[in-house]
Amino acid sequence: MIEKSRLKIPQPYARPGDEPDFSYLELSPAGEIDKPQIGARTRDLEYLANGLVRVLDDDHEAQGPWNPDLDPEKLQVALRWMLLNRAFDDRMWQIQRQGRISFYMQARGEEAISIAQGMALRSGDMCFPSYRNQGLYMYRGMTLVDMMCQCLSNTRDMCQGRQLPIMYHSKEGNVFSISGNLATQYPHAVGWAMASALKGEDHIAASWLGDGSTAEADFYHALTFAAVYQAPVILNVVNNQWAISTFQGTAGGERRPFAARGLGLGIPGLRVDGNDFLAIYAATLWAADHARRGHGPTLIEHVTYRGGAHSTSDDPSKYRPKDEWDAFPLGDPVERLKGHLIKIGAWSEKKHEKLWDECVEEVTAAWKEAQQYGTMTEGPFLDPVTMFEDVYAEMPKNLESQRRRLLEILGEE
Amino acid sequence: MPKMNMIEAIRSAHDVMMERDSSVVVLGEDVGYFGGVFRCTDGLQRKYGEHRVIDAPIAEGGIIGAAIGMGVNGLRPVAEIQFADYIYPGFDQIVSELARLRYRSCGEFFSPVTIRTPCGGGIRGGQTHSQSPEGIFTHVSGIKTVMPSNPYDAKGLLIAAIESDDPVVFFEPKRIYNGPFDGDPDKPGVSWANHPKGEVPEGYYTVPLGTAEVALEGEELTIVTYGTLVHVAIAAAAETGVDAEVIDVRTMAPLDVKTLTDSVMKTGRCLIAHEATRFGGYGAELAATIQKDCFYHLEAPIRRVAGWDTPYPHAFEWQYFPGLKRMCAGIQRVMEAE
Numbered sequence: 006m007i008e009k010s011r012l013k014i015p016q017p018y019a020r021p022g023d024e025p026d027f028s029y030l031e032l033s034p035a036g037e038i039d040k041p042q043i044g045a046r047t048r049d050l051e052y053l054a055n056g057l058v059r060v061l062d063d064d065h066e067a068q069g070p071w072n073p074d075l076d077p078e079k080l081q082v083a084l085r086w087m088l089l090n091r092a093f094d095d096r097m098w099q100i101q102r103q104g105r106i107s108f109y110m111q112a113r114g115e116e117a118i119s120i121a122q123g124m125a126l127r128s129g130d131m132c133f134p135s136y137r138n139q140g141l142y143m144y145r146g147m148t149l150v151d152m153m154c155q156c157l158s159n160t161r162d163m164c165q166g167r168q169l170p171i172m173y174h175s176k177e178g179n180v181f182s183i184s185g186n187l188a189t190q191y192p193h194a195v196g197w198a199m200a201s202a203l204k205g206e207d208h209i210a211a212s213w214l215g216d217g218s219t220a221e222a223d224f225y226h227a228l229t230f231a232a233v234y235q236a237p238v239i240l241n242v243v244n245n246q247w248a249i250s251t252f253q254g255t256a257g258g259e260r261r262p263f264a265a266r267g268l269g270l271g272i273p274g275l276r277v278d279g280n281d282f283l284a285i286y287a288a289t290l291w292a293a294d295h296a297r298r299g300h301g302p303t304l305i306e307h308v309t310y311r312g313g314a315h316s317t318s319d320d321p322s323k324y325r326p327k328d329e330w331d332a333f334p335l336g337d338p339v340e341r342l343k344g345h346l347i348k349i350g351a352w353s354e355k356k357h358e359k360l361w362d363e364c365v366e367e368v369t370a371a372w373k374e375a376q377q378y379g380t381m382t383e384g385p386f387l388d389p390v391t392m393f394e395d396v397y398a399e400m401p402k403n404l405e406s407q408r409r410r411l412l413e414i415l416g417e418e
Numbered sequence: 419m420p421k422m423n424m425i426e427a428i429r430s431a432h433d434v435m436m437e438r439d440s441s442v443v444v445l446g447e448d449v450g451y452f453g454g455v456f457r458c459t460d461g462l463q464r465k466y467g468e469h470r471v472i473d474a475p476i477a478e479g480g481i482i483g484a485a486i487g488m489g490v491n492g493l494r495p496v497a498e499i500q501f502a503d504y505i506y507p508g509f510d511q512i513v514s515e516l517a518r519l520r521y522r523s524c525g526e527f528f529s530p531v532t533i534r535t536p537c538g539g540g541i542r543g544g545q546t547h548s549q550s551p552e553g554i555f556t557h558v559s560g561i562k563t564v565m566p567s568n569p570y571d572a573k574g575l576l577i578a579a580i581e582s583d584d585p586v587v588f589f590e591p592k593r594i595y596n597g598p599f600d601g602d603p604d605k606p607g608v609s610w611a612n613h614p615k616g617e618v619p620e621g622y623y624t625v626p627l628g629t630a631e632v633a634l635e636g637e638e639l640t641i642v643t644y645g646t647l648v649h650v651a652i653a654a655a656a657e658t659g660v661d662a663e664v665i666d667v668r669t670m671a672p673l674d675v676k677t678l679t680d681s682v683m684k685t686g687r688c689l690i691a692h693e694a695t696r697f698g699g700y701g702a703e704l705a706a707t708i709q710k711d712c713f714y715h716l717e718a719p720i721r722r723v724a725g726w727d728t729p730y731p732h733a734f735e736w737q738y739f740p741g742l743k744r745m746c747a748g749i750q751r752v753m754e755a756e
Contacts, residue, residue, distance in 0.1 A: 397560065
């Protein structure tokens with residue numbers, strides 16, 4: 006046979022109507038991957054980018070050196086946040102379907118990442134999230150009412166009607182503003198971390214993006230700057246297998262894991278079971294310690310699955326098997342943490358049901374309150390002339406005059 | 419009063435601000451040990467250390483993106499993009515992030531980044547070292563756009579830019595770094611030493627952003643321009659013998675409309691000049707703004723002298739550049755029109 010060049014167009018293993026096929030996903034048994042000392046050379050850590058750090062095994066037992074040995078009480082708290090995240094997403098999804106908000110994105114199946122990392126980081130550490138990290142805002146003190154008001158663009162919207170739903174920001178909670186453009190927050194996290202080190206402070210930064218967004222130049226800019234200056238930053242790739250309709254191979258995930266993207270720059274990469282709360286927590290603590298002790302950045306790939314549609318504007322039944330999540334070998338992060346708590350005698354099905362009901366009630370109460378501050382159809386409404394504020398620190402003359410003109414036009418109506 | 423060229427004035431602005439404010443940091447390609455390819459940051463790393471004057475990898479998007487993050491964490495970064503022609507890889511970070519951060523977070527987050535970048539032609543730089551992309555940035559809400567035409571303004575405006583809590587894109591017309599240029603390439607070079615605007619105070623002062631200046635007073639015609647062409651316009655006024663008033667815009671956004679319209683109401687004639695290409699250029703905004711307020715004072719149509727609507731050619735620089743000859747022709751056409 007004559008060998009010649011050929012163009013490869015990556016194709017997912019299963020499309021609608023096919024049997025789900027995760028044979029491409031390389032797994033390691035729970036507890037198998039060694040945990041290195043802080044400060045080990047990156048060249049000695051390559052196994053971490055190729056293996057899969059897992060703590061929870063299929064029988065819900067915690068295994069191996071990465072087990073963070075957390076108190077059951079702390080795990081119950083974590084489970085509560087994950088359930089609240091899911092209950093919130095469920096409700097907001099329905100609300101969008103009823104036409105009461107314009108848009109929504111849920112974190113279904115990825116809740117462990119925001120909650121475990123939120124809990125493993127310190128409150129002074131700065132988070133530069135992507136659009137599926139609502140759990141971070143919740144954990145860092147944003148109320149459900151405030152989040153709902155943002156989604157409603159009502160009178161209590163922190164964004165004053167300027168941003169699509171879910172583009173939250175929290176200066177108080179040290180969670181940055183969500184842009185809506187992909188990967189742009191990655192170099193911000195690196196710059197923030199550089200400034201922290203430059204000022205002699207102990208805070209680190211963390212940022213998140215999806216497998217698809219690793220193709221953006223900003224991803225590589227961030228890795229380069231982080232490596233060059235040894236910035237104290239944790240760069241997370243949430244590999245949920247799908248970027249809208251393209252599978253992770255379209256972003257280049259087929260040859261080597263995303264965790265290995267930084268190895269060429271000397272950045273350690275950890276490939277972690279993204280549905281295993283304990284593994285994520287332990288990996289984040291390791292990376293945070295690594296950064297705080299002057300060893301620079303870590304890239305963490307969280308292997309997970311996007312349990313829902315990309316957004317309310319998306320229909321995944323058009324491009325992937327309907328039951329694909331059920332076949333995902335790493336399961337559901339909520340079920341796995343729940344299973345572990347039951348296994349260690351710190352939880353029960355009954356308690357779980359009760360907790361879920363509590364979370365649903367909390368969300369319902371929040372929704373009732375949020376609507377009092379206005380909905381898309383019922384007042385009170387935001388004053389549209391506020392659109393001219395905050396473009397600059399002080400309003401320049403041209404905006405002042407446009408603001409006056411809008412007031413006139415509104416008065417004429 | 420000390421004499422400075424524009425490079426020395428820009429360096430002095432950095433020095434003054436780094437001395438006054440420990441949150442001011444400089445980053446960019448070659449800005450550290452070497453002091454920048456145009457020497458604008460020479461000596462700063464020796465004085466303030468490598469943590470405050472940082473040599474960056476060749477990634478303009480990374481430089482601007484990292485500067486934004488530094489600004490969010492309380493620093494006041496001054497980022498140099500080596501040539502304005504290289505700014506495009508950082509364009510998304512400027513437009514989608516830097517310009518809108520304050521707006522989208524309702525003032526909770528902002529990043530006071532100043533982006534300095536040499537622009538313009540007349541140095542045999544071809545199409546990758548001669549561009550004037552200011553009009554692309556004036557179209558973006560949330561950033562301020564500045565271009566000085568002399569050492570005094572360069573220092574005062576740069577200090578104001580660094581102090582501003584708003585992001586500023588600061589264009590430096592590199593043809594006049596070392597001396598004013600009247601647009602005639604056949605004349606020998608002139609230094610700033612004998613120019614009144616080459617007298618620059620050693621210490622702190624500002625030229626406020628958003629203020630234009632009357633660079634030459636006159637009664638018959640207003641020439642609205644900025645950067646290198648301020649000097650070409652003044653020379654062309656002398657050459658044609660027309661009593662022209664030359665307005666140096668200095669800050670393109672936000673624009674000091676009143677200084678422009680006061681002049682045009684007085685003279686009744688207006689010529690707009692910039693090096694950048696004409697179609698969809700910043701001059702169109704100036705023309706529209708001026709005619710709206712000055713229509714009944716105008717005795718002739720507003721005309722523009724600008725770069726041709728082609729990429730900047732290497733071998734035909736002086737046929738492309740809107741120099742003395744084209745400025746004189748522009749003046750005559752506005753003066754002849756009834």
